Amino acid sequence: xxxxxxxxxxIGMGSLAVFASDGDVSIDTGSTAWxxxxxxxxxxxxxxxxxxxxxxxxxxxxxxxxxxxxxAMGVMSVLWVAVSYSMSFGSNVFGxxxxxxxxxxxxxxxxxxxxxxxxxxxxxSMFQGKFAIITPAIIAGAFAERVKFRGYLIFIALxxxxxxxPLCHWVWAEDGFLFNxxxxxxxxxxxxxxxxxxxxVSGLVAAIFLGRRRGYPHRQMKPNNLVMTMMGAGxxxxxxxxxxxxxxxxxxxxxxxxxxxTQAAAAAGAMTWIIIEGIHQGxxxxxxxxxxxxxxxxxxxxxxxxxxxxxxxxxAAIATIICYIMLIYKDKLGFDDSLDAFGIHGMGGIVGxxxxxxxxxxxxMDEAAVAAGGTWTVWQQFSVQxxxxxxxxxxxIVITIIILYAVEKTVGLKSTSExxxxxxxxxxxxxxxxxxxxxx
Numbered sequence: 001x002x003x004x005x006x007x008x009x010x011i012g013m014g015s016l017a018v019f020a021s022d023g024d025v026s027i028d029t030g031s032t033a034w035x036x037x038x039x040x041x042x043x044x045x046x047x048x049x050x051x052x053x054x055x056x057x058x059x060x061x062x063x064x065x066x067x068x069x070x071x072a073m074g075v076m077s078v079l080w081v082a083v084s085y086s087m088s089f090g091s092n093v094f095g096x097x098x099x100x101x102x103x104x105x106x107x108x109x110x111x112x113x114x115x116x117x118x119x120x121x122x123x124x125s126m127f128q129g130k131f132a133i134i135t136p137a138i139i140a141g142a143f144a145e146r147v148k149f150r151g152y153l154i155f156i157a158l159x160x161x162x163x164x165x166p167l168c169h170w171v172w173a174e175d176g177f178l179f180n181x182x183x184x185x186x187x188x189x190x191x192x193x194x195x196x197x198x199x200x201v202s203g204l205v206a207a208i209f210l211g212r213r214r215g216y217p218h219r220q221m222k223p224n225n226l227v228m229t230m231m232g233a234g235x236x237x238x239x240x241x242x243x244x245x246x247x248x249x250x251x252x253x254x255x256x257x258x259x260x261x262t263q264a265a266a267a268a269g270a271m272t273w274i275i276i277e278g279i280h281q282g283x284x285x286x287x288x289x290x291x292x293x294x295x296x297x298x299x300x301x302x303x304x305x306x307x308x309x310x311x312x313x314x315x316a317a318i319a320t321i322i323c324y325i326m327l328i329y330k331d332k333l334g335f336d337d338s339l340d341a342f343g344i345h346g347m348g349g350i351v352g353x354x355x356x357x358x359x360x361x362x363x364x365m366d367e368a369a370v371a372a373g374g375t376w377t378v379w380q381q382f383s384v385q386x387x388x389x390x391x392x393x394x395x396x397i398v399i400t401i402i403i404l405y406a407v408e409k410t411v412g413l414k415s416t417s418e419x420x421x422x423x424x425x426x427x428x429x430x431x432x433x434x435x436x437x438x439x440x
Contacts, residue, residue, distance in 0.1 A: 028118025031251040035123045038246025041239045042130035046073055046137060048235025052290070053141050054433075055229030056339050061145045062224055062433035064424025068140035068152060072133050075157050080129040082106055087165040088128065092175050098166045099173055117250055127246060128168075135164055135195045141339035142203025145221075146213050146420055149428040151413035155206075158403045163202065163396055167194050171388065178388045182380065183372035184364075186388035189258065190247035192302025192353040193392045200346020201393050202400040204337060209404045210413065212336040214420045224434075226286055233290035237266055240297045244304040258304040262297065265304075265316035269296020272320040291327075291344065295320040298348030303356035311359025319351040353389050357382040 050069035057065045076084070085107065090099030103109025104125075113121035136156035140147075170176040171188050178186040188194055213221065223229060245259035273292025274284040299319030300312045307315065326343040337343055357378055368376035407413045419427040426432065 025114045025116060025118060027114055027120060028251075031117055031249075032119050032123060034251040034255065035119050035127055035246060035249065038242035039123065039127040039130060041242025042127065042134070042246065043073075043239075045134055045236050045239035045243065046070070046130075048232045048239055049134065049137055051228050051232030052236060052294075053144060053232070053339050055225040055227070055232060056223045056287075057144050058221055058423070059224040059434055060423025060425055060432075062425065063429055063431055064149065064427075065140070065144050067149065067424075067429065068144070069137040071149075071153060072137040072140075072156055075153055076133040076136065076160055077129060079157060079160055080125075080132050084132055084160060084165050085125050085129065087161070088132075088168040089125075089173050090169075092169075096170075096175070096177055099169045099175075115249070119249060124249065127249075131191055131195055131243075132160060132164055132168070135191075135199045136160055138196070138199035138341055138345050139203040139206065140341075142200075142207040142337050142341035143210050144338040145424065146210055146338075146415045148412050148415055148419075149424070151407050151411050154411055155403060155407050155413060158407070159202065159400065162403065163198060163399050164194070167198055167392055167395065170391075178391070181387065182384035183368040183376045184381075186384050187306055187356060187360075187381070188302045188353065188388070189305040190244045190301045192298070192349045192356075193388055196298050196301060196345040196349030197353065197389060197392050198396045200342040200344075200349055201396045203341035204335065204346060205397055205400045206404055207337045207342070208335050209401070209408075213338065214417055216336050217331050223287070230286055230290055233293055237293055237297065240266070240301075244301060248305060254305055257308075260309055261300055261304045261307055261312035264309040265296040265300035265312040266293050267296070268313035268316040269293055269299065269320045272296075272317045273324060276321065276324050291323070291340070292320050295323040295344050295348045298345055299352035299355070302349070302353045303359070306361055306364050307356055307359045308361060311356075315352060315355050315359055318355060319348045322351055323347050350389055350393075354382065354385050357385055 046069050050066040053069065054062045054066040083105065086101050086104030087098040090101030090104055093100045101109075107122070107125060110121040110125065115121055115124055136159055139156070139159070140152070170178040171186060171194050173179060186193065215221075240262055241259055244262045245255050248254040248258055270289050270292040273288050273295065277288040278284045296316030296319065299316050300307070303312065303315055323340075323344050326347050327340055330337055330340070330343055360378070360381070365376060365378070365381075368381065404413065415424070415427070
């Protein structure tokens with residue numbers, strides 16, 4: 001009964017868990033066109049993130065910081081085609097730690113594969129691959145301005161293989177244990193747990209492991225270009241429609257619901273932040289608006305397909321308040337989360353993944369009750385969400401520590417004081433972001 005309920009729900013609502021067809025399936029050109037567009041929109045978020053982060057660091061680190069995002073486009077894409085898609089969406093191996101399917105190795109067996117929803121599997125695999133790119137790129141914000149580029153490349157490769165891929169498999173693969181937890185599985189419509197919580201928590205671990213930037217917090221480290229940061233935030237907002245609405249893997253009602261929730265949450269987050277900022281500091285800043293947009297978008301990511309617009313706005317407002325408080329107290333807590341990867345992505349993801357339970361559509365709860373063979377309460381679903389969030393946090397912490405230690409002891413990860421003083425641009429790339437300007 002549970003499996004029937006799951007199947008009915010995902011056919012009706014859309015989900016990241018999709019199934020390859022055993023027979024001939026006609027291509028749905030409408031859904032395929034939207035998924036192609038969504039894939040491009042999610043990829044657009046990577047340079048958007050690069051601009052967002054790049055504008056927030058000092059001028060001597062702008063190119064090095066942006067390279068963290070762009071390098072992820074190369075490293076993670078190669079791994080995704082080679083093995084990561086198989087590890088994420090293949091059948092359980094090693095007790096379900098991750099998946100494997102030889103047909104997915106270098107995507108060699110899906111050349112003519114069409115999913116049950118009428119979308120070529122190539123398109124689905126490329127859409128999912130963009131999530132694998134942006135997740136480690138988010139982490140880079142936590143240790144910006146103090147990490148060796150070579151060490152970073154190795155870190156994100158290992159992190160993708162041993163943190164992202166297993167989490168993706170647990171939450172979104174058909175036989176993943178979190179996908180099958182409770183009546184309808186842990187809800188993570190577009191990546192609150194898989195993307196934002198894992199990236200935020202891993203970023204916090206890395207920030208603590210690497211220590212503070214040279215001179216922090218006594219020396220002012222002002223953004224070099226808030227105009228670029230604002231443009232990056234705008235690109236992220238636009239790209240997030242593909243991120244969330246594309247996660248329906250269809251082009252229908254669930255797509256429209258997710259898109260609307262995304263817009264409502266982004267706007268609510270932005271307005272909540274500048275209102276709080278205006279009361280607390282007496283000014284409403286551009287950076288505050290951009291931060292609020294991001295907090296709202298992160299919070300609605302796991303919930304986009306299961307909450308109505310009012311619920312999305314409430315969830316965004318709550319998450320924004322918590323993120324704002326987190327940023328105020330991070331210095332007092334003693335860690336240098338350079339660009340607030342944990343403060344916004346980690347905390348926003350946690351609030352979204354847990355809080356969505358209290359704003360969930362009644363139709364979803366009715367489907368869950370059918371799947372459970374009786375009743376299914378909000379608190380039962382909350383316990384499932386809590387378990388998924390807790391497992392993701394603990395797993396990300398443990399494996400990230402192991403990876404950080406291994407990379408630091410081999411090729412090195414922490415920049416030297418001299419390299420930090422010269423800046424990432426000169427130390428690792430031999431370039432300057434702004435011509436002959438003296439680094440600050």
